[in-house]
Amino acid sequence: xxxxxxxxxxxxxxxxxxxxxxxxxxxxxxxxxxxxxxxxxxxxxxxxxxxxxxxxxxxxxxxxxxxxxxxxxxxxxxxxxxxxxxxxxxxxxxxxxxxxxxxxxxxxxxxxxxxxxxxxxxxxxxxxxxxxxxxxxxxxxxxxxxxxxxxxxxxxxxxxxxxxxxxxxxxxxxxxxxxxxxxxxxxxxxxxxxxxxxxxxxxxxxxxxxxxxxxxxxxxxxxxxxxxxxxxxxxxxxxxxxxxxxxxxxxxxxxxxxxxxxxxxxxxxxxxxxxxxxxxxxxxxxxxxxxxxxxxxxxxxxxxxxxxxxxxxxxxxxxxxxxxxxxxxxxxxxxxxxxxxxxxxxxxxxxxxxxxxxxxxxxxxxxxxxxxxxxxxxxxxxxxxxxxxxxxxxxxxxxxxxxxxxxxxxxxxxxxxxxxxxxxxxxxxxxxxxxxxxxxxxxxxxxxxxxxxxx
Amino acid sequence: xxxxxxxxxxxxxxxxxxxxxxxxxxxxxxxxxxxxxxxxxxxxxxxxxxxxxxxxxxxxxxxxxxxxxxxxxxxxxxxxxxxxxxxxxxxxxxxxxxxxxxxxxxxxxxxxxxxxxxxxxxxxxxxxxxxxxxxxxxxxxxxxxxxxxxxxxxxxxxxxxxxxxxxxxxxxxxxxxxxxxxxxxxxxxxxxxxxxxxxxxxxxxxxxxxxxxxxxxxxxxxxxxxxxxxxxxxxxxxxxxxxxxxxxxxxxxxxxxxxxxxxxxxxxxxxxxxxxxxxxxxxxxxxxxxxxxxxxxxxxxxxxxxxxxx
Numbered sequence: 001x002x003x004x005x006x007x008x009x010x011x012x013x014x015x016x017x018x019x020x021x022x023x024x025x026x027x028x029x030x031x032x033x034x035x036x037x038x039x040x041x042x043x044x045x046x047x048x049x050x051x052x053x054x055x056x057x058x059x060x061x062x063x064x065x066x067x068x069x070x071x072x073x074x075x076x077x078x079x080x081x082x083x084x085x086x087x088x089x090x091x092x093x094x095x096x097x098x099x100x101x102x103x104x105x106x107x108x109x110x111x112x113x114x115x116x117x118x119x120x121x122x123x124x125x126x127x128x129x130x131x132x133x134x135x136x137x138x139x140x141x142x143x144x145x146x147x148x149x150x151x152x153x154x155x156x157x158x159x160x161x162x163x164x165x166x167x168x169x170x171x172x173x174x175x176x177x178x179x180x181x182x183x184x185x186x187x188x189x190x191x192x193x194x195x196x197x198x199x200x201x202x203x204x205x206x207x208x209x210x211x212x213x214x215x216x217x218x219x220x221x222x223x224x225x226x227x228x229x230x231x232x233x234x235x236x237x238x239x240x241x242x243x244x245x246x247x248x249x250x251x252x253x254x255x256x257x258x259x260x261x262x263x264x265x266x267x268x269x270x271x272x273x274x275x276x277x278x279x280x281x282x283x284x285x286x287x288x289x290x291x292x293x294x295x296x297x298x299x300x301x302x303x304x305x306x307x308x309x310x311x312x313x314x315x316x317x318x319x320x321x322x323x324x325x326x327x328x329x330x331x332x333x334x335x336x337x338x339x340x341x342x343x344x345x346x347x348x349x350x351x352x353x354x355x356x357x358x359x360x361x362x363x364x365x366x367x368x369x370x371x372x373x374x375x376x377x378x379x380x381x382x383x384x385x386x387x388x389x390x391x392x393x394x395x396x397x398x399x400x401x402x403x404x405x406x407x408x409x410x411x412x413x414x415x416x417x418x419x420x421x422x423x424x425x426x427x428x429x430x431x432x433x434x435x436x437x438x439x440x441x442x443x444x445x446x447x448x449x450x451x452x453x454x455x
Numbered sequence: 456x457x458x459x460x461x462x463x464x465x466x467x468x469x470x471x472x473x474x475x476x477x478x479x480x481x482x483x484x485x486x487x488x489x490x491x492x493x494x495x496x497x498x499x500x501x502x503x504x505x506x507x508x509x510x511x512x513x514x515x516x517x518x519x520x521x522x523x524x525x526x527x528x529x530x531x532x533x534x535x536x537x538x539x540x541x542x543x544x545x546x547x548x549x550x551x552x553x554x555x556x557x558x559x560x561x562x563x564x565x566x567x568x569x570x571x572x573x574x575x576x577x578x579x580x581x582x583x584x585x586x587x588x589x590x591x592x593x594x595x596x597x598x599x600x601x602x603x604x605x606x607x608x609x610x611x612x613x614x615x616x617x618x619x620x621x622x623x624x625x626x627x628x629x630x631x632x633x634x635x636x637x638x639x640x641x642x643x644x645x646x647x648x649x650x651x652x653x654x655x656x657x658x659x660x661x662x663x664x665x666x667x668x669x670x671x672x673x674x675x676x677x678x679x680x681x682x683x684x685x686x687x688x689x690x691x692x693x694x695x696x697x698x699x700x701x702x703x704x705x706x707x708x709x710x711x712x713x714x715x716x717x718x719x720x721x722x723x724x725x726x727x728x729x730x731x732x733x734x735x736x737x738x739x740x741x742x743x744x745x746x747x748x749x750x751x752x753x754x755x756x757x758x759x760x761x762x763x764x765x
Contacts, residue, residue, distance in 0.1 A: 195609070263592040265591025422702050426616065428706070
């Protein structure tokens with residue numbers, strides 16, 4: 001009898017311990033995973049591609065930080081889940097401008113006080129992290145497009161520095177001349193076979209993804225077009241992508257493709273594929289972001305790159321859409337006061353300099369770009385100096401990417417725009433039809449998300 | 456003493472075993488059942504992840520909205536084309552390879568290993584590989600076809616709406632032919648040599664033996680393979696995401712890709728849930744039809760034989 005009782009007790013004990021372990025394990029999985037993470041530290045979630053965790057903040061912020069990195073394509077979803085479930089796992093998120101508008105408009109971000117040296121930040125970079133006068137993000141990096149030229153192809157075409165295109169029309173003409181078929185015939189010469197092109201005058205990222213929407217924005221802005229016009233005073237907006245300025249810009253890209261100046265697969269290319277094409281040395285000109293020379297280091301194009309400001313469009317200016325990431329504090333951050341200090345530290349000139357020095361992104365601060373340019377000049381890195389100069393010109397004249405700055409509608413608006421632009425590129429719809437249909441969808445998206453509906 | 460007698464100790468041990476397993480059973484039940492109930496409930500609401508002013512019951516509104524949504528019909532069409540195309544290609548080639556391998560007497564193992572290699576590649580990796588191979592301008596496929604003189608200008612594998620669907624069927628088939636081949640080969644290998652031999656004695660040629668003897672015997676295996684593959688390919692997502700992301704435009708946006716877009720781009724959880732259940736209903740209906748058609752033919756065959764026998 002005693003043995004039976006002892007056996008039963010042992011069993012009960014084992015069962016209780018196991019059940020307890022299981023329940024505890026289920027209830028707090030983070031505890032099991034993150035022994036190293038301090039509960040007092042500020043938790044910063046960021047795009048793992050930007051490698052913030054390597055940032056040395058000594059002397060700028062000496063407290064402890066838990067860095068949580070997610071791939072860029074899943075960061076938005078993780079944040080959305082985090083915020084809608086109220087998990088309160090993060091204090092700060094480092095996201096682009098559309099995140100400031102989207103999360104800020106949903107009341108998920110803490111309004112921030114202006115930094116003492118706010119004037120050091122490019123105007124466009126400041127604005128894209130604000131809604132009206134309210135600051136939701138302290139800018140860290142910026143992004144602005146510029147013109148790259150493959151000097152080897154350029155010189156082989158008989159061009160000199162004086163021939164660098166200053167208008168979008170010249171850009172198209174030069175692109176056609178730089179294009180060569182397998183018989184060595186140039187695009188603007190008799191007998192050119194556009195089915196046998198071996199070197200293309202230019203490139204455009206055209207897949208049905210968000211990047212395409214941004215690339216189009218730069219060309220459209222330069223021609224005076226836009227996706228959407230916003231009236232902040234009355235909180236209303238009008239979708240204008242069906243207007244001639246935008247439709248003609250879209251047609252401009254389609255025409256260059258039809259002429260053979262753009263590789264035939266461009267409508268399926270993502271950034272990596274477009275960049276890979278450029279790095280093979282078979283593309284003459286390319287309008288894109290400042291990261292390109294760094295990415296092209298060691299490739300066939302290395303040593304044959306020149307950088308210039310954007311060609312001018314019908315608006316009389318070359319106007320880039322702006323990108324850039326900023327530090328934002330959640331309204332329900334578990335360590336809000338400390339988090340604000342961390343966000344300020346991350347955006348400070350010193351931290352910014354240290355970060356962009358190793359990471360390579362352009363800074364949102366003028367002083368940091370100038371400091372880096374001086375260093376590059378001293379080291380004889382003329383290409384990076386040219387990139388920095390072109391970036392400063394572009395960043396000054398740049399505009400926020402209007403379609404991305406649409407609060408909660410941002411992701412849907414960009415994805416949908418990408419699809420319709422891609423339909424025009426692949427000939428499924430004419431440019432006008434595509435933009436008419438896009439307008440109708442965007443209006444519905446804005447209504448569904450209550451974006452600038454006049455209330 | 457009865458054979459089914461269970462001692463008190465044994466009964467208590469069984470009860471203890473059950474109690475030990477109970478937490479895990481409850482956990483697993485929650486894990487599987489909760490999402491189903493939750494998403495089913497969500498499909499009758501206007502639940503949105505962002506900008507929601509409350510979650511209201513909307514009845515069948517989401518379900519009815521799906522049948523007015525051109526995106527739904529486009530995705531359904533894309534899914535059906537990919538499903539039918541993939542199943543046809545996969546079963547044709549799997550049958551051919553299985554029939555050939557069954558008849559190979561030497562080096563069968565090497566062939567089997569070679570044919571099974573694609574099954575070991577993850578769909579995402581395969582998608583990336585094929586995305587590179589099918590690249591319009593520098594892809595291997597166009598380079599081979601051009602250099603051999605089969606084509607004169609590049610085929611837009613991933614940027615033409617029709618070719619993009621063909622490419623997806625091609626990649627999906629490449630990945631899953633080995634699986635169907637394995638099932639069919641196992642079925643064919645299990646057919647008794649005596650049956651085949653008796654067919655041969657009766658004067659049947661190789662094709663007749665395959666078509667009239669082996670295939671009817673492995674019919675249950677074929678049915679299982681068909682059902683599994685149908686359910687798998689109807690949910691196709693990863694290959695499409697990597698290859699085309701649903702493009703060009705919306706030309707390859709399958710139902711799964713549409714549901715993802717509705718949930719994660721439009722944040723419309725209620726509508727996405729409704730689409731998921733519509734997709735589930737279609738899958739169940741088609742699966743039942745496949746089973747019914749197959750069972751009917753078997754039954755009617757049996758009935759005919761019985762009547763003939765009488």
